[in-house]
Amino acid sequence: MRVLVTGAAGMIGRKLAERLARDGKVAGKPISALDLHDIVAPLAPDASFECSSFTGDLSDAAQVSALIGRSPDIVFHLAGVVSGEAESNFDLGYRVNMDGTRALFDAIRLSPKVPRVVFSSSIAVFGGPFPDIIPDDFHTVPLSSYGTQKLISEALLTDYTRRGFMDGIGIRLPTICVRPGKANKAASSFFSGIIREPLAGMEAVLPVPRSVVHTNASPRSAVGFLIHAAGLDGEAIGPRRCLNMPGIAVTVGEQIEALERIAGSKVVSLIREEPDEAVWALVKNWPTRFEAKRARELGFVAETSFDDIIKIHIEEELGGRVA
Amino acid sequence: MRVLVTGAAGMIGRKLAERLARDGKVAGKPISALDLHDIVAPLAPDASFECSSFTGDLSDAAQVSALIGRSPDIVFHLAGVVSGEAESNFDLGYRVNMDGTRALFDAIRLSPKVPRVVFSSSIAVFGGPFPDIIPDDFHTVPLSSYGTQKLISEALLTDYTRRGFMDGIGIRLPTICVRPGKANKAASSFFSGIIREPLAGMEAVLPVPRSVVHTNASPRSAVGFLIHAAGLDGEAIGPRRCLNMPGIAVTVGEQIEALERIAGSKVVSLIREEPDEAVWALVKNWPTRFEAKRARELGFVAETSFDDIIKIHIEEELGGRVA
Numbered sequence: 339m340r341v342l343v344t345g346a347a348g349m350i351g352r353k354l355a356e357r358l359a360r361d362g363k364v365a366g367k368p369i370s371a372l373d374l375h376d377i378v379a380p381l382a383p384d385a386s387f388e389c390s391s392f393t394g395d396l397s398d399a400a401q402v403s404a405l406i407g408r409s410p411d412i413v414f415h416l417a418g419v420v421s422g423e424a425e426s427n428f429d430l431g432y433r434v435n436m437d438g439t440r441a442l443f444d445a446i447r448l449s450p451k452v453p454r455v456v457f458s459s460s461i462a463v464f465g466g467p468f469p470d471i472i473p474d475d476f477h478t479v480p481l482s483s484y485g486t487q488k489l490i491s492e493a494l495l496t497d498y499t500r501r502g503f504m505d506g507i508g509i510r511l512p513t514i515c516v517r518p519g520k521a522n523k524a525a526s527s528f529f530s531g532i533i534r535e536p537l538a539g540m541e542a543v544l545p546v547p548r549s550v551v552h553t554n555a556s557p558r559s560a561v562g563f564l565i566h567a568a569g570l571d572g573e574a575i576g577p578r579r580c581l582n583m584p585g586i587a588v589t590v591g592e593q594i595e596a597l598e599r600i601a602g603s604k605v606v607s608l609i610r611e612e613p614d615e616a617v618w619a620l621v622k623n624w625p626t627r628f629e630a631k632r633a634r635e636l637g638f639v640a641e642t643s644f645d646d647i648i649k650i651h652i653e654e655e656l657g658g659r660v661a
Numbered sequence: 662m663r664v665l666v667t668g669a670a671g672m673i674g675r676k677l678a679e680r681l682a683r684d685g686k687v688a689g690k691p692i693s694a695l696d697l698h699d700i701v702a703p704l705a706p707d708a709s710f711e712c713s714s715f716t717g718d719l720s721d722a723a724q725v726s727a728l729i730g731r732s733p734d735i736v737f738h739l740a741g742v743v744s745g746e747a748e749s750n751f752d753l754g755y756r757v758n759m760d761g762t763r764a765l766f767d768a769i770r771l772s773p774k775v776p777r778v779v780f781s782s783s784i785a786v787f788g789g790p791f792p793d794i795i796p797d798d799f800h801t802v803p804l805s806s807y808g809t810q811k812l813i814s815e816a817l818l819t820d821y822t823r824r825g826f827m828d829g830i831g832i833r834l835p836t837i838c839v840r841p842g843k844a845n846k847a848a849s850s851f852f853s854g855i856i857r858e859p860l861a862g863m864e865a866v867l868p869v870p871r872s873v874v875h876t877n878a879s880p881r882s883a884v885g886f887l888i889h890a891a892g893l894d895g896e897a898i899g900p901r902r903c904l905n906m907p908g909i910a911v912t913v914g915e916q917i918e919a920l921e922r923i924a925g926s927k928v929v930s931l932i933r934e935e936p937d938e939a940v941w942a943l944v945k946n947w948p949t950r951f952e953a954k955r956a957r958e959l960g961f962v963a964e965t966s967f968d969d970i971i972k973i974h975i976e977e978e979l980g981g982r983v984a
Binding site: 428465474475476477478479480481483486489490493494496497500501577578580 | 751788797798799800801802803804805806809812813816817819820823824900901903
């Protein structure tokens with residue numbers, strides 16, 4: 339199996355490449371080669387198979403054609419401009435997230451091969467108001483340009499699959515928590531920050547009420563979703579190719595209780611409640627709980643407690659130790 | 662008010678232009694000029710205001726810029742390749758229905774004006790399986806390239822409106838019945854054919870069981886939806902800019918009963934039942950009934966009996982007389 343990963347220098351991309359290297363196989367077959375692409379040079383993992391890195395702009399048709407010309411059996415399409423940037427830079431977001439995805443899908447359409455394409459979509463395809471639990475057949479009316487671009491990419495994936503150009507699956511990721519690295523300016527940053535910073539002995543700000551409910555999955559689960567999607571039987575998925583992923587829905591208060599159970603009250607005392615009206619205005623319109631019935635039936639698995647999400651972070655990012 | 666109509670040579674476009682000429686106003690204000698555009702020369706109606714006709718390809722950015730450069734206050738965007746053609750000619754469908762719409766919306770985005778844009782979408786954005794009554798918040802997973810292109814256009818309209826580039830409304834038309842003119846090769850053609858042909862003294866074939874349920878609105882209602890959308894308060898619509906239009910859901914059997922009431926049993930005897938497995942395979946996956954709650958609350962009105970739909974056809978197309 340030749341595997342292509344776009345967005346391979348990103349957090350999920352790196353972890354996916356490492357997992358593929360560790361497993362040595364995907365969709366039940368041995369991996370013969372791994373092609374990694376991103377706008378900045380992706381790091382190749384230590385692997386028993388050939389790894390190649392490519393750097394460039396995905397919306398450049400010639401570049402995309404060259405990647406697809408290498409005839410991948412599985413394409414993990416993770417590349418994209420993040421939500422904040424897609425909102426602040428209209429042209430960049432549409433060029434990369436919409437035109438880039440279309441260029442990739444068109445290169446596949448015009449190639450003789452029909453690869454499995456796993457596309458990392460987002461719950462940003464949904465916009466409020468929401469029911470308490472969002473059903474699988476809830477309409478997708480995004481409230482951001484990022485969500486719009488993801489939705490358009492999903493629509494292309496579904497039609498190109500129906501027409502037999504590729505064998506696509508879109509997976510709508512919930513909030514990935516705990517994100518390693520530094521806080522960023524995303525309004526969702528605090529969901530990871532209130533766990534990550536105290537565990538590292540640093541103060542963290544909580545800008546919203548503890549009653550806020552949000553669905554989370556670990557970076558390990560996100561990679562698990564991608565790997566599982568790569569091996570699914572297309573017939574079993576049917577014509578609705580984009581799936582809401584499972585996750586663990588908890589309140590911020592429950593997140594903090596889990597942190598206290600695992601790391602103690604001293605760590606938790608590093609969380610400072612500092613209400614931020616601007617963040618709250620955004621967060622209160624975000625989706626809370628997902629039914630994710632189809633995904634669960636198709637075998638996608640996420641954590642079942644927020645404790646596990648914290649433990650995975652400690653294991654993967656902190657060498658198993660709390661500061 | 663300067664008004665632009667794309668797809669103005671089509672059946673709905675022509676009827677819309679005639680209605681605008683007759684009313685002399687739209688959205689409560691007098692019309693000063695009407696610009697009509699299509700791939701074939703649109704006929705200008707007799708009107709008290711200036712009418713201009715333009716012929717060309719909507720996916721040509723320069724052409725679209727010139728039309729938007731005339732600074733319309735209201736744009737009725739009806740242009741598009743029909744479903745059968747979008748399915749048989751992949752490139753044409755995406756070029757006209759997706760790229761053409763995007764070119765139009767981008768020209769508006771780059772212009773100083775923020776016009777009301779009324780976009781004729783379609784219930785083809787939905788794909789089965791369906792619940793008995795399709796709620797307003799049912800997900801949009803098309804089963805055709807045409808439906809995909811309409812969905813993508815809707816997503817752009819919603820995002821461009823949210824960002825303040827335009828003030829868009831998408832209206833999802835049900836089956837328009839009775840379509841005047843000749844039968845075409847669309848699988849849905851018989852819904853109009855079984856009424857239109859017998860009324861003209863000609864035989865018609867019914868390829869599906871009489872139990873098939875379908876939602877219909879007359880061409881007059883379709884024009885009414887467009888006119889009503891042009892005058893709606895954007896605030897009242899909210900962020901979900903695309904609406905399922907109301908219609909009258911009837912079985913084919915009820916269609917035929919209505920025809921008998923209006924035109925007698927001799928006319929009805931011209932309908933020949935001739936089951937067609939290929940047509941049935943398509944039709945059985947089509948949406949049947951729509952809730953259309955939001956549209957009704959916003960004042961969109963359709964016929965309430967199929968009898969009325971037949972009477973409108975006789976009035977508008979047959980000079981009030983049955984052959």
